[in-house]
Amino acid sequence: MSMIKPTRRGLFGRAAAAAAAAYLLFAAAPALAHSFLIDANPSSKDHVDAMPKTIKLKFGAGVEPAYSTLSIESGDGKVLAKGAVGKPETPRELTLDAPPDLAPGRYVVRYRVLSQDGHIVEGNYEFFLDAKK
Numbered sequence: 197m198s199m200i201k202p203t204r205r206g207l208f209g210r211a212a213a214a215a216a217a218a219y220l221l222f223a224a225a226p227a228l229a230h231s232f233l234i235d236a237n238p239s240s241k242d243h244v245d246a247m248p249k250t251i252k253l254k255f256g257a258g259v260e261p262a263y264s265t266l267s268i269e270s271g272d273g274k275v276l277a278k279g280a281v282g283k284p285e286t287p288r289e290l291t292l293d294a295p296p297d298l299a300p301g302r303y304v305v306r307y308r309v310l311s312q313d314g315h316i317v318e319g320n321y322e323f324f325l326d327a328k329k
């Protein structure tokens with residue numbers, strides 16, 4: 197009997213360690229999940245033949261459109277469009293209409309969003325509008 201007990205305790209100890217490891221994984225998850233940019237159109241480093249009417253950014257968690265801003269800037273830093281539109285049915289997405297008739301070149305999408313978990317996430321990326329062939 198007394199021989200078994202330490203073994204059992206050892207098993208429980210291992211289970212507890214596994215649970216702790218699992219907890220650490222879950223505890224780390226929110227840091228990754230809070231509204232980081234996970235997808236966009238156009239996306240970072242994309243080359244597009246035509247400027248999309250609307251740029252769309254998708255985040256890892258819900259964002260608050262009223263407290264979020266997207267902008268499209270020219271390669272030399274001029275803000276061409278600014279704002280953020282969100283829909284209740286797609287709480288992780290924000291859109292911004294692009295101005296028409298933009299010249300080929302490099303553009304920067306900048307974002308500053310309020311996650312529903314209260315964190316502010318910001319960043320930017322560039323994409324390229326190619327000249328028509």
Ligand SMILES: [Cu+2]
Pocket residue numbers: 226227229230231311313314315
């Ligand atoms: Cu967060």
